[in-house]
Every structure is written in structure tokens, then in C-alpha cells.
Amino acid sequence: MTPLKITPLHPALGAEVAGVDLAAPIDAPTREALSHALADHLALVFREQSLTPAQYLAAASVFGPPMEQHYSQHNMPDFPLIGLIWHRNGQQPAEQWHTDHTNRERPPAATILYGVEIPSAGGGTSVASMRAAYVALAEDERRRLDGLTTFNSLESGRTDTRETDQEKYGKPIQHPMVRTHPVHGSRAVYFHITKATHIDGMTPEASRVYMNDLLDRMIRPEIVYRHVWRKGDVLVIDNRATMHRAHGDYDRRESRVLWRIIVEGDRPRLV
Numbered sequence: 001m002t003p004l005k006i007t008p009l010h011p012a013l014g015a016e017v018a019g020v021d022l023a024a025p026i027d028a029p030t031r032e033a034l035s036h037a038l039a040d041h042l043a044l045v046f047r048e049q050s051l052t053p054a055q056y057l058a059a060a061s062v063f064g065p066p067m068e069q070h071y072s073q074h075n076m077p078d079f080p081l082i083g084l085i086w087h088r089n090g091q092q093p094a095e096q097w098h099t100d101h102t103n104r105e106r107p108p109a110a111t112i113l114y115g116v117e118i119p120s121a122g123g124g125t126s127v128a129s130m131r132a133a134y135v136a137l138a139e140d141e142r143r144r145l146d147g148l149t150t151f152n153s154l155e156s157g158r159t160d161t162r163e164t165d166q167e168k169y170g171k172p173i174q175h176p177m178v179r180t181h182p183v184h185g186s187r188a189v190y191f192h193i194t195k196a197t198h199i200d201g202m203t204p205e206a207s208r209v210y211m212n213d214l215l216d217r218m219i220r221p222e223i224v225y226r227h228v229w230r231k232g233d234v235l236v237i238d239n240r241a242t243m244h245r246a247h248g249d250y251d252r253r254e255s256r257v258l259w260r261i262i263v264e265g266d267r268p269r270l271v
């Protein structure tokens with residue numbers, strides 16, 4: 001087994017992993033160790049990687065089977081399981097706190113980002129521990145959230161969604177607002193404010209107000225790791241117990257290109 005060196009990056013979450021070349025095959029014990037490291041630290045950073053699309057897909061599969069991404073217009077033509085995050089093809093940075101693809105029955109266990117072109121300043125990615133957020137809520141609110149579920153779909157306000165994506169991924173999917181991590185066993189708050197059409201039993205308006213209020217109260221610096229990108233970084237985000245957001249605070253004359261892979265996880269459940 002490759003000796004892993006794991007160094008925490010923030011008191012609440014995030015760790016740098018040294019000793020792994022993601023371009024090379026990864027043996028079974030190392031895969032197991034990385035899966036547990038992700039469940040423990042919720043965001044893993046691998047520095048100075050140099051990957052072809054095929055190598056990147058092979059490395060990502062350590063965390064689960066790569067799955068199709070909606071908004072397929074942004075996928076790499078020859079490698080459609082890799083999405084391109086790039087403002088020059090018309091995308092806006094996802095600056096709202098969220099977890100990915102909650103409109104899927106089995107949403108991604110992890111989102112993996114590879115820094116291919118990095119602006120000279122800004123353009124970071126922040127990750128918040130929803131495990132810590134859950135623990136910090138008052139007991140009565142935890143009990144309330146434990147009983148709530150959301151219905152999720154593709155965002156209706158977008159004009160660039162392909163019809164095929166809308167048909168495949170636009171059906172309502174119900175998820176608990178608190179989920180148990182399948183590896184770690186702990187609970188975390190789980191919702192996507194713009195993919196959730198509503199909370200079961202609440203109007204869309206009241207649902208949005210409550211989710212916004214929750215985000216305002218939950219997201220504090222103590223539970224946020226802000227990743228400052230270097231070219232060659234691979235950032236693995238555990239979607240089962242975090243939310244993340246992009247920072248659009250960079251010069252648009254510079255290029256910022258991240259390759260994104262999402263890997264399939266379990267159906268969220270509260271046990």
C-alpha cells in the first residue's frame with residue numbers, strides 16, 4: 001500500500017493527502033484508506049497532479065462510479081463524464097451554497113474538481129461541513145429537520161437546459177433534509193436550495209425562506225474550508241455531508257478551468 005500522509009487544512013474539515021500519484025493505478029488498500037479519509041475529513045486535496053482525461057476518470061472511480069452530469073452542453077466532447085467549469089462558455093460561477101445533483105435518486109457521493117487553468121487571484125472554492133452545522137443546531141430544530149424532506153428537480157429558471165436533460169433529470173425526487181453518512185455513520189443537513197422545489201408540506205415560498213434562513217445561521221467561518229487553487233490540484237468534496245460554493249472574485253480576462261467529475265453514491269436516508 002502507498003503510505004498516505006494526511007494533513008488537516010482546517011479544524012472542521014479538509015485535509016491534504018500526500019503520497020498518491022493519481023495518474024498511476026491505485027491499489028485496493030489505498031482505495032479503502034482514501035474512502036475513509038474522505039468520510040472523516042469531507043474534503044481532500046491532492047497537489048501537483050498531472051492527469052489526462054482517462055487517468056482522471058480512473059482516479060475518480062476510487063470514490064465511486066463516475067455518473068452523467070446534467071447541463072450536458074458543458075461536458076467534454078470526447079469524455080462526456082467530465083464536465084468543464086469555464087466562464088468562457090457562458091457559465092456563471094455557482095456562488096450559492098449547495099450540494100450537487102440532488103435531483104437524482106442516487107446523488108453523487110463526491111464531486112471531484114481538477115485545477116487545469118487557475119487565475120492569478122481569487123476564484124477559490126469553499127466547502128462547509130453540514131455534519132458540524134447539524135451538531136450546532138438547537139436540539140428542537142434538529143428534531144424538526146429530521147422529519148422534513150425536500151422535492152428536487154432541475155432549476156426551472158435556466159434557459160440553456162437541453163430538452164433531453166430536462167426529460168431525464170427533471171422529474172421530482174424526494175430526499176430527507178438530514179441524512180446519515182453511509183461510511184461515517186454521522187448525520188448532516190442535506191438540501192439544495194435552488195433544486196428543491198419545496199419542502200414536503202410547505203409552500204415553495206415558505207420552503208425557500210426557511211432554507212435561506214438555515215443557510216444564514218449554519219454557514220459560519222468555523223465550519224468552512226476555503227480552497228485556494230493551484231494548477232494541478234485535485235479537490236474531492238464529500239457531498240453526503242457538505243455544501244460548497246464557487247467564488248467569482250477573479251478577473252474574467254484570466255482563464256479558470258476546472259474539470260469536474262461526479263461519482264454515484266447511495267440514496268440519501270436517515271437512520
Ligand SMILES: [Fe+2]
Nearest residue numbers: 094099100244
Ligand atoms: Fe457544485
